[in-house]
Amino acid sequence: MSEVSKTSGDVTVSEFTEDGKLVRKIRSFVRREGRLTKGQEMAMENNWPTMGIDFAQQMLDWKEVYHREAPVVLEIGFGMGASFVEMAKNAPEKDFIGIEVHSPGVGACLMAAGDAELTNLRVMCHDAVEVFDYMIPDGSLDTVQLFFPDPWHKARHHKRRIVQPEFAEMLRKKLKIGGIFHMATDWENYAEHMVEVMNAAPGYRNTATDGDYIARPEDRPLTKFEARGHRLGHGVWDMKYARTE
Numbered sequence: 127m128s129e130v131s132k133t134s135g136d137v138t139v140s141e142f143t144e145d146g147k148l149v150r151k152i153r154s155f156v157r158r159e160g161r162l163t164k165g166q167e168m169a170m171e172n173n174w175p176t177m178g179i180d181f182a183q184q185m186l187d188w189k190e191v192y193h194r195e196a197p198v199v200l201e202i203g204f205g206m207g208a209s210f211v212e213m214a215k216n217a218p219e220k221d222f223i224g225i226e227v228h229s230p231g232v233g234a235c236l237m238a239a240g241d242a243e244l245t246n247l248r249v250m251c252h253d254a255v256e257v258f259d260y261m262i263p264d265g266s267l268d269t270v271q272l273f274f275p276d277p278w279h280k281a282r283h284h285k286r287r288i289v290q291p292e293f294a295e296m297l298r299k300k301l302k303i304g305g306i307f308h309m310a311t312d313w314e315n316y317a318e319h320m321v322e323v324m325n326a327a328p329g330y331r332n333t334a335t336d337g338d339y340i341a342r343p344e345d346r347p348l349t350k351f352e353a354r355g356h357r358l359g360h361g362v363w364d365m366k367y368a369r370t371e
């Protein structure tokens with residue numbers, strides 16, 4: 127059973143266990159119910175049957191999903207999907223799954239993926255944390271990407287940041303040994319938080335050889351948003367951690 131309650135502008139979802147105990151879940155997002163454009167709606171209709179995966183409390187089988195065996199790259203919160211689609215286009219030898227809660231973003235991504243006639247891309251419209259829990263088999267992912275996650279600027283909201291010790295541990299189990307967790311952010315305080323959490327997380331190695339951050343990898347497409355940031359002199363921090371055990 128669950129209910130949504132509003133407290134000082136935040137959305138908190140309260141759930142009750144069978145014996146009536148209240149469990150309050152902190153989520154990394156607030157659902158913005160934006161409307162889909164006509165194009166996004168059409169893309170949902172046309173492309174969801176081949177590229178969309180519905181949430182279910184059942185583990186996915188990648189071979190069944192992509193009809194082949196290839197390295198799987200999972201992206202959390204792809205926004206409108208521009209860089210996600212670009213990456214899938216540039217790496218046809220890999221399979222991509224993107225998870226985003228914002229439905230217009232999912233529609234936009236399906237539109238671009240349909241135009242590019244991609245066969246190695248799938249999307250889900252759901253909370254990635256729940257998808258990990260219920261649907262991603264242990265030790266099955268080559269890469270997890272988290273690009274420009276909501277920074278939750280205010281200190282009292284930092285608990286909403288998706289990168290937390292429990293999240294790092296859950297994600298570690300889903301990566302193959304040697305698999306990579308790649309994060310990027312343009313908010314320095316969040317970059318520091320990511321490093322603090324990930325350096326303390328057991329079973330990971332920071333792949334950076336000079337300090338905590340790596341140079342922007344060539345395979346991460348430069349989005350309009352990031353290019354604008356560069357022009358304005360904003361920094362971007364990339365981090366890659368490998369699962370060691």
Ligand SMILES: C[S@@+](CC[C@H](N)C(=O)[O-])C[C@H]1O[C@@H](n2cnc3c(N)ncnc32)[C@H](O)[C@@H]1O
Pocket residue numbers: 154155202203204205206225226227228231252253254255273274275276277288349351
């Ligand atoms: C700041 S945007 C960045 C989007 C994109 N990665 C980019 O670089 O343009 C963060 C995105 O993460 C999504 N998001 C946040 N928490 C999420 C979660 N738990 N599961 C899925 N998507 C999530 C939000 O809806 C939002 O679109």
